[in-house]
Every structure is written in structure tokens, then in C-alpha cells.
Amino acid sequence: xxxxxxxxxxxxxxxxxxxxxxxxxxxxxxxxxxxxxxxxxxxxxxxxxxxxxxxxxxxxxxxxxxxxxxxxxxxxxxxxxxxxxxxxxxxxxxxxxxxxxxxxxxxxxxxxxxxxxxxxxxxxxxxxxxxxxxxxxxxxxxxxxxxxxxxxxxxxxxxxxxxxxxxxxxxxxxxxxxxxxxxxxxxxxxxxxxxxxxxxxxxxxxxxxxxxxxxxxxxxxxxxxxxxxxxxxxxxxxxxxxxxxxxxxxxxxxxxxxxxxxxxxxxxxxxxxxxxxxxxxxxxxxxxxxxxxxxxxxxxxxxxxxxxxxxxxxxxxxxxxxxxxxxxxxxxxxxxxxxxxxxxxxxxxxxxxxxxxxxxxxxxxxxxxxxxxxxxxxxxxxxxxxxxxxxxxxxxxxxxxxxxxxxxxxxxxxxxxxxxxxxxxxxxxxxxx
Amino acid sequence: xxxxxxxxxxxxxxxxxxxxxxxxxxxxxxxxxxxxxxxxxxxxxxxxxxxxxxxxxxxxxxxxxxxxxxxxxxxxxxxxxxxxxxxxxxxxxxxxxxxxxxxxxxxxxxxxxxxxxxxxxxxxxxxxxxxxxxxxxxxxxxxxxxxxxxxxxxxxxxxxxxxxxxxxxxxxxxxxxxxxxxxxxxxxxxxxxxxxxxxxxxxxxxxxxxxxxxxxxxxxxxxxxxxxxxxxxxxxxxxxxxxxxxxxxx
Numbered sequence: 001x002x003x004x005x006x007x008x009x010x011x012x013x014x015x016x017x018x019x020x021x022x023x024x025x026x027x028x029x030x031x032x033x034x035x036x037x038x039x040x041x042x043x044x045x046x047x048x049x050x051x052x053x054x055x056x057x058x059x060x061x062x063x064x065x066x067x068x069x070x071x072x073x074x075x076x077x078x079x080x081x082x083x084x085x086x087x088x089x090x091x092x093x094x095x096x097x098x099x100x101x102x103x104x105x106x107x108x109x110x111x112x113x114x115x116x117x118x119x120x121x122x123x124x125x126x127x128x129x130x131x132x133x134x135x136x137x138x139x140x141x142x143x144x145x146x147x148x149x150x151x152x153x154x155x156x157x158x159x160x161x162x163x164x165x166x167x168x169x170x171x172x173x174x175x176x177x178x179x180x181x182x183x184x185x186x187x188x189x190x191x192x193x194x195x196x197x198x199x200x201x202x203x204x205x206x207x208x209x210x211x212x213x214x215x216x217x218x219x220x221x222x223x224x225x226x227x228x229x230x231x232x233x234x235x236x237x238x239x240x241x242x243x244x245x246x247x248x249x250x251x252x253x254x255x256x257x258x259x260x261x262x263x264x265x266x267x268x269x270x271x272x273x274x275x276x277x278x279x280x281x282x283x284x285x286x287x288x289x290x291x292x293x294x295x296x297x298x299x300x301x302x303x304x305x306x307x308x309x310x311x312x313x314x315x316x317x318x319x320x321x322x323x324x325x326x327x328x329x330x331x332x333x334x335x336x337x338x339x340x341x342x343x344x345x346x347x348x349x350x351x352x353x354x355x356x357x358x359x360x361x362x363x364x365x366x367x368x369x370x371x372x373x374x375x376x377x378x379x380x381x382x383x384x385x386x387x388x389x390x391x392x393x394x395x396x397x398x399x400x401x402x403x404x405x406x407x408x409x410x411x412x413x414x415x416x417x418x419x420x421x422x423x424x425x426x427x428x429x430x431x432x433x
Numbered sequence: 434x435x436x437x438x439x440x441x442x443x444x445x446x447x448x449x450x451x452x453x454x455x456x457x458x459x460x461x462x463x464x465x466x467x468x469x470x471x472x473x474x475x476x477x478x479x480x481x482x483x484x485x486x487x488x489x490x491x492x493x494x495x496x497x498x499x500x501x502x503x504x505x506x507x508x509x510x511x512x513x514x515x516x517x518x519x520x521x522x523x524x525x526x527x528x529x530x531x532x533x534x535x536x537x538x539x540x541x542x543x544x545x546x547x548x549x550x551x552x553x554x555x556x557x558x559x560x561x562x563x564x565x566x567x568x569x570x571x572x573x574x575x576x577x578x579x580x581x582x583x584x585x586x587x588x589x590x591x592x593x594x595x596x597x598x599x600x601x602x603x604x605x606x607x608x609x610x611x612x613x614x615x616x617x618x619x620x621x622x623x624x625x626x627x628x629x630x631x632x633x634x635x636x637x638x639x640x641x642x643x644x645x646x647x648x649x650x651x652x653x654x655x656x657x658x659x660x661x662x663x664x665x666x667x668x669x670x671x672x673x674x675x676x677x678x679x680x681x682x683x
Binding site for chain 1: 513514526541569
């Protein structure tokens with residue numbers, strides 16, 4: 001056992017002596033997590049706090065529809081509405097050019113007479129209904145047909161994301177339906193007043209008759225809204241953790257190139273002892289890295305007005321997940337470091353495979369948004385297992401028993417990768433060539 | 434001190450993967466206990482390959498070898514305990530100090546505590562390295578690195594020591610100290626197997642030499658006896674050139 005501890009001491013000394021490398025090892029992941037969480041947060045949830053998406057509005061209608069759409073878009077707190085550029089009112093042509101050049105993301109053209117068409121359509125519809133009450137048979141109004149429709153043009157910057165386009169279109173449809181309903185309500189009131197002069201229209205906002213309450217079952221406070229930080233920080237922290245493949249494989253290949261591994265191979269010490277020592281020391285590095293990234297989520301992100309990371313209360317569970325995730329990352333690194341013959345091979349394969357495993361694991365795009373085939377593949381990514389484990393702990397107040405399936409899978413991954421490394425070394429090591 | 438064969442090599446062949454030609458082609462030789470045995474040969478002759486097989490770094494393609502009566506293929510661990518290896522290149526951790534390197538390698542041989550500290554201090558004393566104990570290997574001169582590299586293979590008092598060109602690239606003073614120490618070890622009963630390009634050094638140091646070329650042993654015997662057998666060549670270097678030719682090797 002003392003050979004193992006001696007090898008651990010050697011690994012620690014080598015790590016500590018490379019102070020710049022050590023600082024990079026801890027600082028870079030923190031910077032990465034902070035910046036990526038910041039970018040993602042700003043990209044989505046902060047939209048509601050800071051209207052930032054520029055929309056060019058060309059209101060040729062100059063009536064209720066145009067005014068209501070403008071009011072609705074402004075009220076959403078997502079869009080910044082421009083009806084003029086450099087003091088000149090925006091017209092169709094300018095809007096088209098500006099969007100084509102990418103200076104603005106969205107342009108909305110409300111054609112002239114749009115409100116008139118809606119008003120006429122509603123008027124006919126209300127008349128048909130009211131006259132139907134008055135004249136149940138031989139109602140001449142029922143033969144009136146209104147074929148006019150409004151075509152609101154929406155210009156999109158080609159670079160805009162599909163999901164965002166979809167969200168914008170939904171918002172626009174919601175506004176137009178609201179406006180149509182308001183007009184129907186108003187027309188009914190007008191007709192009723194004609195029929196009953198004493199009639200006073202009620203003051204009511206029918207939009208408020210349906211409410212939506214977000215419930216997140218599983219949490220202590222089911223109405224507490226989980227922040228994106230709780231999704232993003234563990235995701236990016238795991239991504240950074242798996243990048244341990246670079247320093248770890250670097251250390252293994254350097255040891256081979258410098259010849260010290262050859263000397264060790266002539267000594268009465270099993271290879272397993274040497275690389276388990278390496279795994280142990282680097283596991284401590286991974287756990288410290290992860291804790292620092294969590295601290296960045298907790299204390300640094302709030303400085304940028306991003307919700308602070310809350311991690312639940314199962315600290316033993318979090319520690320267990322950190323350790324097994326580290327082992328999975330290190331097992332992978334050991335396998336890559338054993339198989340790769342050069343730094344270039346290890347770096348190229350290591351980086352690409354970590355990126356692929358991260359993408360597959362649903363750390364960038366949620367698994368439920370992936371195509372069917374990719375969803376099945378996601379279940380095989382160790383990053384997915386680790387992420388699911390942390391999300392369970394952070395958001396669902398999971399117990400240790402709840403995360404055991406993820407712990408088991410990560411441990412199996414560690415054992416399999418280590419076995420691959422040992423087997424490869426025995427069968428195909430350059431030493432046996 | 435010389436006795437029975439401590440190393441027995443029989444028809445040893447090594448063909449590296451991807452290579453058409455064997456690096457060693459049926460080498461057979463015995464090395465007796467207490468000998469200083471020199472493996473001499475031009476570049477690519479097969480010296481390092483032979484030593485590497487004996488140390489357990491490579492498996493032979495064919496043939497067998499026994500060290501202290503143990504087959505090298507089935508007794509790796511037991512053999513590793515009784516051999517010391519000094520690789521051709523400096524095999525140390527550059528960011529660790531000389532002392533830290535030797536402590537680690539000593540631990541890997543199973544040494545620890547006061548005994549290990551004494552062994553390291555003894556090595557430092559013999560090779561005049563006391564004031565370099567706390568210096569990182571990366572900051573040491575080539576000569577110091579070579580000497581630390583040598584001590585690392587000797588800490589556990591091995592029965593047999595393999596040295597692959599231990600005096601390459603060092604000054605005369607360091608070379609003399611190293612060779613004197615090897616003689617001293619040999620007097621205490623350690624069998625020394627070493628490779629070298631320096632014929633004069635081998636002639637003085639070795640009790641027997643084997644001249645290897647293109648993977649085969651082409652001559653073997655006591656260097657002084659070899660010179661006596663070929664009086665026309667005056668010294669071992671001329672015999673070597675006569676046997677291996679003057680063609681440049683890769």
C-alpha cells in the first residue's frame with residue numbers, strides 16, 4: 001500500500017510544482033462555467049428583464065390592430081420596438097433592407113386597412129348572430145360573405161433560431177386573437193346598446209379568467225421556480241470536469257516520453273498501482289474543480305444578476321456524485337492516455353469525444369428535444385448519467401437511494417474504461433510490439 | 434567471485450511489429466554470476482533490445498531466457514526484485530528534486546524509512562551529489578542527471594544490474610566515478626551487464642564481452658584474451674572494427 005501512497009505523493013508533487021498548470025486547471029473551468037452560464041442565461045431568461053431584441057414595426061394600419069400589436073410587443077419586455085430609424089419613419093422597403101443586412105432581427109408590417117377588415121368581419125359576424133335572435137327564420141344577413149383577410153408580413157433575419165421564430169409567431173398569433181376577441185366583445189356591446197339603450201357594457205378583462213401557475217413537483221417548495229443556473233452550472237461543470245482528459249493524458253504520455261514509465265516497468269510494482277495513484281490524485285483535482293465551479297455558480301453569477309445556484313440539502317449525495325463523476329472522467333482519460341501514442345492523438349480524440357459525449361448527453365440541448373435515435377444514444381453518455389444525478393439532487397431533492405442507478409452506471413463506466421486500458425496495455429502496448 | 438550462469442539466453446529472437454527484419458536473430462549466451470559483462474555493438478546491433486527483453490520490457494518473439502534460474506516470461510515480478518536497470522536515456526521526473534526522484538523509485542523497489550534515506554545518502558556521497566539533493570532534475574546538468582539516473586537503479590542492492598550506455602555524454606570525471614563504482618559493486622558480488630560504444634572502457638572494465646552485430650553474437654570472450662588472439666589489431670576497438678566493418682549504421 002505504501003507504494004500506492006508514494007505514487008500519490010509523486011503525482012501530487014508533479015502537479016503542485018506546475019503552479020501555472022494547476023491554476024489553469026482550477027481557474028479555467030470556473031471562468032468557462034461563469035461565461036457559458038452567463039451567455040445562456042442572458043440568451044433566454046434575461047430576455048424578460050432586459051428587452052433587447054430589436055423589432056422594426058411598420059404600422060401602415062395606423063388603427064387599433066397596429067396600436068395593439070405595438071403595445072403587446074412592448075409589454076412583453078422581450079422586444080425593443082423601432083418605428084423610425086434616425087428620425088425617419090420605417091417603411092416596408094427600409095425594413096426589408098435592414099433585416100437583410102442583419103441590422104435588425106425581425107420586421108413586422110401591418111398592412112393598411114387591417115383593422116378595418118377585422119372590424120368589418122366582426123361587424124358582419126355580430127350582426128348575423130344578433131339578427132339570428134331577432135329573425136330566427138328568413139334572416140337575410142346570413143347570406144353575407146366576407147372573404148377579406150389580413151396578411152401581416154413578418155421579416156426574419158435568416159440567422160435567427162427556429163425556436164425563437166416559433167416563439168415570436170406564437171406571440172403574434174396570441175395578440176391578433178386577443179385583438180379580434182376584443183373587437184367582437186366591443187361590437188356586441190355596440191349592437192346591444194342599439195337594441196337596448198339602457199344597456200351599460202360591463203368593465204371586465206376576460207383575459208384574466210384563466211391563470212397559469214407553475215408547479216415543480218418534487219422540490220421542497222413546489223412553487224419555487226428552478227433557475228437556469230441549476231441546469232446550466234452542473235452541465236458546464238461536468239463538461240469541464242471531463243476535460244481532465246487533456247492534463248491526465250498529457251501526464252501519462254509525458255511519463256512515457258521522459259522514460260520514467262520505462263523505469264517503472266522494470267520495477268516490482270503493478271501498473272494498476274501507478275495509475276490508481278494517478279486516478280486518486282486527479283480525482284481530488286476534479287472534485288475541487290467541481291466545488292469551485294459550484295461556488296462560482298453560487299457567488300459569482302449573482303454578481304451579474306443571474307440567480308444564485310442552489311444545490312439542495314443532500315450534501316452526501318452531491319459528494320458521492322462528484323466522486324463517481326470524477327472517476328468516470330478519469331477512467332475515460334486513462335483509457336485515452338493508454339491508447340494514444342502522442343499528445344496530438346490524445347488531445348484531438350480527447351477534446352472531440354468529450355464534446356460529442358456532452359452533446360449526446362443532453363447537456364447542451366435537452367434530451368427531450370433530440371430526435372428519437374439521438375435520445376436512445378443519450379442514455380449511453382456518462383455525462384448524461386452524471387447530469388441526471390445532479391439535477392435529481394439539485395432540483396428534485398433526491399436521496400442517495402434515488403441517485404444509485406446513476407452512481408452505479410458511472411462506476412461501471414469507470415471499471416470498463418480502466419479494464420480497457422489494462423487490456424490494451426497488456427495486448428497492444430508499444431512495450432510489447 | 435565468478436560462478437555459475439546467472440543469466441542464460443537461448444536462441445533469442447525479436448521481430449518488432451511492422452518490421453521485416455529481426456532486431457535480434459537467435460542470440461544465445463550465458464553470463465556468470467559476478468561478471469562484468471559487456472554487450473558491444475554498433476548502433477542498431479540489438480544490444481538495447483536484448484537488455485530490454487531481459488528486464489521484462491519486451492517479450493521475445495522466439496527463444497527463452499532465464500535469470501537466476503527463473504524464466505523471464507513466467508517470473509516477471511520475482512526477477513524485477515533482483516535486477517536493477519539504468520536506462521540509456523535519463524528516466525527521471527524533471528520537476529522533482531534528485532532526492533524526491535530517488536525516494537519515489539526506492540519506494541517502488543519496496544525500500545522505505547531510514548534504510549531508504551541511508552541508501553540515497555550513500556549514493557549521493559559516492560557520486561558527489563550531496564549539494565544537488567534538493568535541486569530539481571530539470572535544473573541539473575547532464576552529468577548530474579546521469580549520476581542520479583544510475584543511483585535510481587542501484588538503491589535496492591540488486592543482484593544483477595543492467596546498464597545501457599551509462600557513460601554516454603558525460604565528462605571524464607563523472608565517467609571515472611561511475612566505472613569505479615561499478616567495479617566496487619562487482620567486487621561485492623553484483624553481476625553487471627552493460628552496453629557501451631566505448632571499447633577502451635569495456636576493455637578495462639569487463640571480464641567478458643560479446644560483440645553483437647545485426648542481431649547476432651559475432652564474437653565473445655575476455656577482452657584481453659580477444660586482443661591476444663588477434664595481435665594484429667592491437668586493441669579491442671580495432672578487433673571491433675574488423676568484425677563489424679566500417680560502414681556507417683542507422
